Amino acid sequence: MRAEERALTLKQCDLYSLCELCANEVEPRATLKRIRMRTTWNGEHRFLVQADEYLLHRAVMNLLSKDRK
Numbered sequence: 712m713r714a715e716e717r718a719l720t721l722k723q724c725d726l727y728s729l730c731e732l733c734a735n736e737v738e739p740r741a742t743l744k745r746i747r748m749r750t751t752w753n754g755e756h757r758f759l760v761q762a763d764e765y766l767l768h769r770a771v772m773n774l775l776s777k778d779r780k
Contacts, residue, residue, distance in 0.1 A: 713777075719763050726758040733771040740776070 731752055739746050760767075 717765070720765070721758050721761050721763055724762050724764045724767060726760050727752055727756055729764070729768060730771055733768065733775050736772065737775045 716775050731750060734748060747763050
């Protein structure tokens with residue numbers, strides 16, 4: 712489904728956790744291409760934002776995987 716066809720659902724999201732999740736999803740493909748990834752988030756901080764979690768996840772995944780293709 713295209714993003715503009717989807718109803719916007721805003722809720723409080725932890726941006727740190729979402730970025731960590733995306734990095735973990737991209738890392739196996741990066742490793743296969745001999746691209747090394749390193750995250751330094753230690754889990755102690757939270758960065759709460761009001762956003763559509765699905766769309767935010769897609770945006771972060773697009774950013775992380777852009778150089779991995």
